[in-house]
Amino acid sequence: MNANVLQTTIRRAGRATLAAEVLGAFARTIALIGACLLVAVGLDVAMALDAWALIVVDAAAAGLVLGAGVYLAWVAYRNRHQPRRLARLIERVLGIKDNALINAVDLAEQGGRATSQSLRQAGIARGEATAATVAPRRVIDIRRLRKALAIAAAALLAIAAAATIVPGAFRAAVIRYADPLGDHPPFTLVAFDVTAEPAKIYLGHSAVIRAALSSPVALPQQAGVVFVDPRSGRRQNIPMLRVADGQFVLNIERAEESADFYVSTPAGRSRRYRMVVHAVPGFKRVVVDYAFPAYTHWAPASAVQGENTQWRAIKGTRATITVESNLPLRQGLLTITPPGKGSAYEIVLKPTANRAIVRGDLEFAASARYRLAITSAEGVEGNETVEGTIACIADAPPQVSFASPGGMVLAPEHWKVPVAIVARDDVGVARIRLARSINGWGPSAVDLGLKASRPDEATAEAVFDLGALGARGGDVITYFATAYDTHPSPAQFSETPVQVIRVITREEYLQHARRALQMEKLQGEIDEFLKQMEGIEAQRDQLARDIQALQDKIAQAGKCTPEDLEKLRRLNEELKDYAAANEELVRRMQQRIDRQSVYDFEDQIKAALAKAKEDFARQGAAARGVAALPPKDQAGAGEFMKNALAALKRPEAPQVALTAKQLDLMRQADEMAGLVEQISSVARQQRDLADRLAQFSNKEQLDPTEEIRARRMAAEQTELRRQMLQAMEQLKAKGTMSRLSLPKMSASVLKLVQEIEGLDVAQNQADAAQLAQAAQGRYAYREADQAAIKLESLIKECCDNPTGDASDDLDGSLGLTRQKLSQALQQLSQGRSIPGMSQGGNGMGYQGSMTTVTLMGPHMGKGNLSAGRRGLGQAKTGPPVAEQPSGGAETLAPDARTDQDANAAAMPGVPTRFRSLAERYFRRLADESK
Numbered sequence: 001m002n003a004n005v006l007q008t009t010i011r012r013a014g015r016a017t018l019a020a021e022v023l024g025a026f027a028r029t030i031a032l033i034g035a036c037l038l039v040a041v042g043l044d045v046a047m048a049l050d051a052w053a054l055i056v057v058d059a060a061a062a063g064l065v066l067g068a069g070v071y072l073a074w075v076a077y078r079n080r081h082q083p084r085r086l087a088r089l090i091e092r093v094l095g096i097k098d099n100a101l102i103n104a105v106d107l108a109e110q111g112g113r114a115t116s117q118s119l120r121q122a123g124i125a126r127g128e129a130t131a132a133t134v135a136p137r138r139v140i141d142i143r144r145l146r147k148a149l150a151i152a153a154a155a156l157l158a159i160a161a162a163a164t165i166v167p168g169a170f171r172a173a174v175i176r177y178a179d180p181l182g183d184h185p186p187f188t189l190v191a192f193d194v195t196a197e198p199a200k201i202y203l204g205h206s207a208v209i210r211a212a213l214s215s216p217v218a219l220p221q222q223a224g225v226v227f228v229d230p231r232s233g234r235r236q237n238i239p240m241l242r243v244a245d246g247q248f249v250l251n252i253e254r255a256e257e258s259a260d261f262y263v264s265t266p267a268g269r270s271r272r273y274r275m276v277v278h279a280v281p282g283f284k285r286v287v288v289d290y291a292f293p294a295y296t297h298w299a300p301a302s303a304v305q306g307e308n309t310q311w312r313a314i315k316g317t318r319a320t321i322t323v324e325s326n327l328p329l330r331q332g333l334l335t336i337t338p339p340g341k342g343s344a345y346e347i348v349l350k351p352t353a354n355r356a357i358v359r360g361d362l363e364f365a366a367s368a369r370y371r372l373a374i375t376s377a378e379g380v381e382g383n384e385t386v387e388g389t390i391a392c393i394a395d396a397p398p399q400v401s402f403a404s405p406g407g408m409v410l411a412p413e414h415w416k417v418p419v420a421i422v423a424r425d426d427v428g429v430a431r432i433r434l435a436r437s438i439n440g441w442g443p444s445a446v447d448l449g450l451k452a453s454r455p456d457e458a459t460a461e462a463v464f465d466l467g468a469l470g471a472r473g474g475d476v477i478t479y480f481a482t483a484y485d486t487h488p489s490p491a492q493f494s495e496t497p498v499q500v501i502r503v504i505t506r507e508e509y510l511q512h513a514r515r516a517l518q519m520e521k522l523q524g525e526i527d528e529f530l531k532q533m534e535g536i537e538a539q540r541d542q543l544a545r546d547i548q549a550l551q552d553k554i555a556q557a558g559k560c561t562p563e564d565l566e567k568l569r570r571l572n573e574e575l576k577d578y579a580a581a582n583e584e585l586v587r588r589m590q591q592r593i594d595r596q597s598v599y600d601f602e603d604q605i606k607a608a609l610a611k612a613k614e615d616f617a618r619q620g621a622a623a624r625g626v627a628a629l630p631p632k633d634q635a636g637a638g639e640f641m642k643n644a645l646a647a648l649k650r651p652e653a654p655q656v657a658l659t660a661k662q663l664d665l666m667r668q669a670d671e672m673a674g675l676v677e678q679i680s681s682v683a684r685q686q687r688d689l690a691d692r693l694a695q696f697s698n699k700e701q702l703d704p705t706e707e708i709r710a711r712r713m714a715a716e717q718t719e720l721r722r723q724m725l726q727a728m729e730q731l732k733a734k735g736t737m738s739r740l741s742l743p744k745m746s747a748s749v750l751k752l753v754q755e756i757e758g759l760d761v762a763q764n765q766a767d768a769a770q771l772a773q774a775a776q777g778r779y780a781y782r783e784a785d786q787a788a789i790k791l792e793s794l795i796k797e798c799c800d801n802p803t804g805d806a807s808d809d810l811d812g813s814l815g816l817t818r819q820k821l822s823q824a825l826q827q828l829s830q831g832r833s834i835p836g837m838s839q840g841g842n843g844m845g846y847q848g849s850m851t852t853v854t855l856m857g858p859h860m861g862k863g864n865l866s867a868g869r870r871g872l873g874q875a876k877t878g879p880p881v882a883e884q885p886s887g888g889a890e891t892l893a894p895d896a897r898t899d900q901d902a903n904a905a906a907m908p909g910v911p912t913r914f915r916s917l918a919e920r921y922f923r924r925l926a927d928e929s930k
Contacts, residue, residue, distance in 0.1 A: 034155030188268020309388030582620030696777020
């Protein structure tokens with residue numbers, strides 16, 4: 001029999017045994033693991049294990065699985081193929097007593113070394129025969145295997161039953177053990193339906209968390225939302241509001257960030273939910289880049305939007321709007337809404353390479369409102385917008401005006417009249433033309449050279465040489481200027497009103513010049529010279545005292561020290577300053593002496609100044625001569641101090657001080673004469689008002705139009721009364737102050753005031769005003785006429801020659817006779833009259849001209865003098881006032897222009913600043929003529 005039978009039998013038996021043992025071990029392992037699983041699930045369901053406990057159980061389970069693997073490996077290793085072990089196992093299980101199998105195995109392994117060949121073959125043959133009778137499956141312990149499989153099946157059946165009966169508990173426990181750190185909820189009988197509303201929650205908006213609970217047992221009465229910080233693991237429990245059985249809500253006023261949360265109740269908790277808060281795009285910066293029209297030649301400009309939400313630029317400007325956000329953007333939307341019924345339109349701002357920046361272009365075509373909104377890349381619209389106005393400014397024509405001279409110009413023959421023109425435009429002035437006509441001939445125009453003082457302003461100059469033009473007294477030169485801006489439209493130009501130069505004779509010029517150089521100004525000039533002379537005298541006296549003190553010190557010491565020489569050098573410098581002060585005073589005196597006289601009595605003033613000038617010139621020359629030879633040593637110090645004291649000797653008192661006192665008396669007389677003239681003017685205006693009220697003298701009732709006229713006349717009457725009372729008060733004060741210095745004139749004016757008060761003129765005027773205001777025309781006329789009659793009687797008595805008494809009081813002043821003094825006061829009175837009219841013209845009187853006049857000539861120097869209207873008692877004349885442009889400079893602000901009244905603008909013969917007044921004046925005349 002073949003020996004292979006033995007080997008095959010043993011091999012088959014070994015395989016069967018290995019399979020049975022491993023299968024049994026595996027079944028026992030499955031049963032153990034299943035039992036542990038059921039225990040673990042039950043433990044978690046009963047105790048809701050914490051994460052650390054879950055980890056401990058997981059670790060134990062891992063150890064159990066590892067042990068099971070080791071156990072299976074050990075069983076497999078123990079039942080590996082071993083012929084001698086398997087032979088003994090077969091003999092033991094089958095009850096073979098003769099050891100035929102084990103002996104055959106041993107003899108087959110030993111070969112022929114230990115025994116004879118025949119014996120070996122006999123033993124092997126016996127073993128082969130026994131092996132042929134053995135069935136390998138009979139070696140397996142079927143009962144033991146079945147028992148192990150039954151236990152395993154029971155364990156699996158228990159697991160399946162538990163998963164079927166309580167699937168939620170089994171599933172919750174398995175999930176918790178599989179992910180112990182996942183914060184999965186333990187098993188509970190409560191079912192949670194949790195929602196966060198709205199579907200998309202935006203940053204800064206409100207949100208609501210709702211929980212709907214259901215349970216086969218009693219529902220929980222409390223619930224809370226537990227927010228979990230994913231970074232720190234910190235939990236915040238916020239109670240929810242119970243709105244119904246099993247219904248709970250939590251209102252969140254402002255959602256700040258995304259968060260994980262779950263709902264917790266005494267009966268259990270829900271799984272974790274995620275409340276996603278979507279970030280809302282916001283405006284970090286809005287930049288407007290302006291590209292102006294090509295004709296402006298303006299450099300591009302950029303503006304960062306701040307508190308000023310207005311975009312403003314000249315029409316035709318292209319603007320690039322750039323918006324930077326805190327989030328990547330999908331787009332920006334610029335909505336333009338024109339005013340009125342215009343249709344709104346939209347401009348889309350598209351993302352750039354930097355997705356947080358969008359950009360779009362806008363052309364300034366008309367003023368409108370804008371609204372700027374942005375949308376994030378996630379489709380979230382921003383909860384804020386940028387709104388404002390678009391100011392589209394049309395390029396208006398330039399503004400042009402004459403900076404000088406202002407108003408109507410009066411200039412003597414052979415004088416040169418400079419003209420300065422200023423033009424302003426937001427973009428630029430291209431050219432200025434000057435057109436002129438002489439005595440109605442012309443006009444002829446010429447382009448002037450421009451001087452740009454600022455980018456938006458240009459000036460030009462021209463000179464009217466009256467001598468070269470051959471102009472004579474009575475000639476009239478009219479001129480106007482035209483300015484063009486850089487706009488391509490030919491309509492972009494503006495013109496000034498027509499200006500007038502009236503050529504006057506020398507005599508006419510002197511009459512007008514007296515209005516500028518009145519008594520107060522003359523006295524002011526003398527006072528200024530006296531002040532400078534007093535300063536020089538004080539400087540001389542102080543210098544003389546210092547030199548005398550140093551001379552006494554040296555004489556007492558008997559020597560001149562280096563310190564004394566140094567002090568002498570300082571005193572020599574002060575002596576030079578003293579000489580320079582004298583020379584400057586002499587120069588100014590000579591200028592005043594050389595200036596053409598306006599009044600005849602100025603010759604006496606000039607004579608006094610000439611005498612004083614000689615004295616100060618002599619003092620200055622003497623001081624300059626001594627200062628030219630400063631002391632160098634002790635020997636020269638004494639001679640220097642002697643010569644310096646001689647040069648600083650006080651001269652005789654100058655005649656200028658006496659002249660100033662006499663001028664002051666003339667000024668007082670002139671002021672009182674002016675006030676008397678003012679009362680005379682009030683009397684004439686009172687007569688004019690009474691004559692106009694006479695139209696109501698026979699009327700008991702007035703119609704509405706006549707009532708309006710009467711009330712206006714009432715206002716005029718009140719103003720005349722105020723002027724008269726003010727003049728009387730000033731006249732009384734000046735007359736009282738001048739009783740000693742001007743006794744006759746003071747007595748005369750005080751008598752005039754007393755007579756006006758005795759006649760009760762002011763009461764008649766007050767009654768006339770009240771009656772006219774009450775539309776009692778007949779009685780108002782009677783009172784106004786009485787006031788006029790009383791004042792007219794006083795005019796003939798006191799006011800025909802208001803300067804006569806002054807001539808008596810001033811007899812001999814300034815070396816003038818009574819006749820020359822009267823003539824001088826008459827010349828001063830001419831300065832209070834209206835240019836081109838006799839003094840006290842009808843209805844005007846002391847108030848002066850209603851027209852602005854600029855006087856030019858040798859007495860005015862380089863400046864122009866406004867010879868316009870002056871108020872009561874006003875004698876001073878200020879610096880020249882150039883006429884201002886009518887509409888102001890052109891500006892980009894559309895509401896900054898003020899247009900003149902159409903009627904007023906149509907008065908080219910009236911200076912610009914008085915056109916509105918003139919227009920209203922003519923309207924009043926028209927109303928009163930109805």
